[in-house]
Amino acid sequence: MATEVTVKIAGEAGQGIQTIGTLLANVCHNAGLFVFSVNDFESRIRGGYSFNILRISEDPLIAPSGKPDILVAIDEKSADRDMDTHADGGIVLLNTKEQKDLPDHVHAVSFDELASSAGGRIASNTVAAGMLLSILGSGFDRLEKELTDQFSRKGEKVLDLNKKAAFAGFEKGEAVPFSEKLKFESSGNGNVLMSGAYAAALGALASNCRVFSFYPMSPATGIMASAAEFTGRLPIVVEQAEDELAAVNMAIGSSFAGVRSLTSTSGGGFSLMTEGLGLAAMTETPLVIINGQRPGPATGLPTRTAQADLLFTITASQDEFPRFVLAPGTVLETFSAVKKAFHLSDKYQVPAIVLLDQFLCDSVMTEKGTLEMDSRGDEKNLECRDSKPGKEQSGETGQPYLRYRFSENGISDRRIPGTSKALVRSTANEHDQEGNITEDAEIRTKMVDKRHSKIEYMKEEMDPPSIFSKESAVLLAGWGSSRGSIMESCLTLRSLGYDVGWLIFHDIWPLDWDQVSEVVTDRKLILVEQNRTCQLGRLIRQQTGIAFSDSVRKYDGRPLYPDFITENVKKMMEQ
Amino acid sequence: MVSTEDFDNDVENKWCPGCGNFPILDAMKESFSELDLPPEKLFLVSGIGQAGKTPNFLNCNMCHTLHGRALCVATGAKIANRNLNIVVNSGDGDCYGEGGNHFMAAIRRNIDLTLLVHNNQVYGLTKGQASPTSTLGMKTKMQRQGTFSVPFNPLAVAMVSGAGFVARGFAGDKEQLAGLIRRAMQYRGFAMIDILQPCVSFNTVNTMKWYKDRAAPVEETDHDESDLKRALDLVLQDPEETISTGLLYENKSSSPGDFHRRLDVLTEESLLDQSIDMQTLQSLLP
Ligand SMILES: Cc1ncc(C[n+]2csc(CCOP(=O)(O)OP(=O)(O)O)c2C)c(N)n1
Ligand code: SF4
């Protein structure tokens, strides 16, 4: 059995909880271990109650764990709150000076004091990280290397302080008994460690996206912050727009003018962008939007997670028009989904929306695989202006260039204004093939049909849902970031003797629903979703006529852990 | 040489006969041909309204966008391709009402665009409701007791917000207007012209005669357009008495806020002509 340990670091916002988590995650990752780190925080800058929960394993991980073996309580309030919730045999590290009557598994240690003696209280997080790593079985050199990577930029003094602080913590940790020791290898395993937000930004950059327009809104801000790290080093512009209306319309403007662009937001901002979505659809301008979902309605729970914008995203519009909706479930899937969104949006000249959520944006995970960066020149990275149209449409051979020329698959030759003699004419009003306003009933009907005729071709680009143990009587069905927890729960249930499989959607719209029908016919479907009304279940019913029989739903804004699914499904199956 | 006819097209014009938009259209063609800009080098972006329809009646690249959002689309396009000559046609409702936030942001961003606001002090396309610039007390079918809100003063707002090129045109003075559009397009930075535009169908207060009686071209005075304080005085005049037209303010100190010069990636070359090198990207990863 591979060893795995879950560490929970809890305290107030502003106490550097994430700093400890990040240090730990990096050291473990670089030692060939797998991590899954979830940040749970309030919408405030200081105070309150936040935590980072880090699952570390010698084997690949697909889901977070909600049961800590080690609890680090940065303040006593967190200790009171969490003392009972950790697993049997676990330990608690309590950041306190006082040696009260504590149970055996609770170890009082003042990170602040140790840091002060090392030269500065500011390094108390590093003390905690040092202590944790020695408890987990790491050598000190690994932490030292990580600190050098992180702090050498900040100067000798800062680095020195952190090394001393780390060592003080490390020594303290040696005295704490803890049986589960992890195997730290001498080097990493070449896997990817990053957050969904970072992966999304990289996906855009790898697609040659050069304009990023946004208005800040959690949890999507991290995507733009990640892209912004590359300004000055890559030919990109990251522009904070005056609002989401501007953000989406700027993205459309850039795309219209021939440069791939990205905008990202959450539900409230996406609502504002709906108008622009229609403009992209009507003018057939490629547009990629990332909607990082959070609980609503209205402001909802700004820093928490939800999967409740599915049906809205599929239908958000004036009138109706085709679009792609992709819902990746892991960081590597996010990277590829964003690349796919750019490719498909260009190819079909329709909007593409990538649905993420706070859990996926903010969680940091090790994933097996690599980022496929070098896609220049290949079809997937096709840029509109590289697709030279046939001569007959160039306007130079006598035949006029028609931006909206009718075609069998609904796709017309898209040109970039100012790059040839052809005039590019577009309007948000209904228009004729030339792009001029028309109210002609016949042309209107033909134009609607033109736009919609793309759907049959678009479907063929979609990956069907992933299915495991298709012959099982019961299938756990879900989408997006719930993926890992559903899978892990499914495997646990099977090991307990329950006959269950899974059905997980990542490409959601448009789909060949006949294929889905075939799979779900005569199966009992249990929907696992982070919304109140089972939006995927409703969609499946709408598209296939097949109803789901039960559901595990969670809409408290907190992450979905495998145990929660397992417990609920067990109850359902025992009835 | 580019001529005004190069911009003619055979799209049916949908404005009312006698509409103040016709001379604006003519003035645009005139300035484009004077600047020797061929249709393919020109990109017109517009919002929704009678003003927004303008690009449809011109032979050139165009994107007729959404109500209020023309400046956003134009900004995105200019970021993508700094070599495009972009002119935005917008209405008073479109630009100062629905798109008010974008108007403010465009001034601050100071990106190199030319904004033409066809200001007829009314919502034309939706049949005569009051607009942000309607005269206080103007009665319409919707505002039965007259408007209650004080009219928005776009030029004063633009000046105090730091706009570098602020002009007022008048549909009744085509020659002046054509000259203003030309200069606005030559200006490196955000340039705006608010154009007095009679609406013969819905504005019975601010008619061609009403404007003619008040329009006072600054060229005929000793106005110094580099003097911001004097320019402000002119736009704070009571419009019932005098409305100064012409180039009111120009910051000649080489448009200090030029967006493209602030962003080094845009100084040399258009983003359109640049690409992300995947090896460089790879090398930058942590
Ligand atoms: C989002 C949205 N709201 C409202 C409208 C309806 N609408 C179209 S044009 C217009 C007002 C136009 O007034 P103005 O901008 O002054 O242009 P004008 O017609 O006077 O030139 C309105 C309210 C719309 N098209 N879109
Ligand atoms: S309604 Fe007014 S602005 Fe519109 S076309 Fe007629 S005259 Fe011109």
Ligand SMILES: [Mg+2]
């Ligand atoms: Mg108007």
